[in-house]
Amino acid sequence: MFHGHGVYGQAAISLLTAQNSLGVQAVWAVEPAQIGAQIAALSDDMPPDAIKTGALASPDAVTCIGRAVSDAVSVRGVPLVIDPVLKPTRGAEFAAGDLVSALRAQLIPLAALVTPNLEEASILTGIDVRCRATALEAARALCVMGARAALVKGGHFEGDPLDVLFLADGDVHYFQEPRIVTQHTHGTGCALSAAITARLALGYGLVDAVMASRSWLRRALSECLGLGGGRGPINHFVRADMED
Numbered sequence: 001m002f003h004g005h006g007v008y009g010q011a012a013i014s015l016l017t018a019q020n021s022l023g024v025q026a027v028w029a030v031e032p033a034q035i036g037a038q039i040a041a042l043s044d045d046m047p048p049d050a051i052k053t054g055a056l057a058s059p060d061a062v063t064c065i066g067r068a069v070s071d072a073v074s075v076r077g078v079p080l081v082i083d084p085v086l087k088p089t090r091g092a093e094f095a096a097g098d099l100v101s102a103l104r105a106q107l108i109p110l111a112a113l114v115t116p117n118l119e120e121a122s123i124l125t126g127i128d129v130r131c132r133a134t135a136l137e138a139a140r141a142l143c144v145m146g147a148r149a150a151l152v153k154g155g156h157f158e159g160d161p162l163d164v165l166f167l168a169d170g171d172v173h174y175f176q177e178p179r180i181v182t183q184h185t186h187g188t189g190c191a192l193s194a195a196i197t198a199r200l201a202l203g204y205g206l207v208d209a210v211m212a213s214r215s216w217l218r219r220a221l222s223e224c225l226g227l228g229g230g231r232g233p234i235n236h237f238v239r240a241d242m243e244d
Contacts (some may be wrong), residue, residue, distance in 0.1 A: 103124065
């Protein structure tokens with residue numbers, strides 16, 4: 001998918017799953033030392049222009065990643081996007097133990113952007129996110145924790161989905177379009193955060209990166225492949241319109 005946005009994606013695997021369109025059946029954590037070794041190998045050879053995190057299985061993994069990316073973020077100014085995957089829509093949980101506390105203390109303060117869904121925003125902030133006002137409250141709370149911006153994704157709101165983007169300088173943006181009716185939404189949040197990361201790597205401003213990535217995601221949902229017997233994947237083959 002990164003290639004479709006004009007960037008080369010490098011991956012450090014933090015956990016393994018057994019999953020399909022029906023849900024996540026099992027999760028296996030990668031040892032923190034192994035995660036750190038992957039990040040070091042990639043960074044030494046091809047230093048990234050933007051970084052994102054996805055599902056993390058333990059506080060130790062969070063600590064390892066925080067240490068591994070801190071110089072890139074703090075010294076080189078590389079934007080870090082935190083996609084706090086705490087629980088899949090269906091199946092086994094990714095989160096364990098004090099993971100939430102570790103995210104709050106060690107990764108969110110480094111983040112250029114945090115992209116939780118409604119449930120994740122509630123878990124991270126302790127705010128019961130049920131409406132536009134509480135979504136904004138949660139996004140603001142994440143910035144108080146140190147993030148430079150937070151995008152609370154409202155795909156699970158009743159009616160048309162509403163995303164709320166709050167920047168630490170107080171700037172607020174609301175994004176709402178008619179809901180695309182499809183059961184094939186697997187990977188929506190991960191894909192959106194990856195698309196935003198790609199745009200940031202290319203030098204887009206944050207708001208423009210979010211807007212362009214949301215536009216791409218709507219096309220990926222509209223042109224889904226219809227795979228699987230459950231909640232199948234979006235169409236990652238849809239190429240990004242770099243004029244967005």
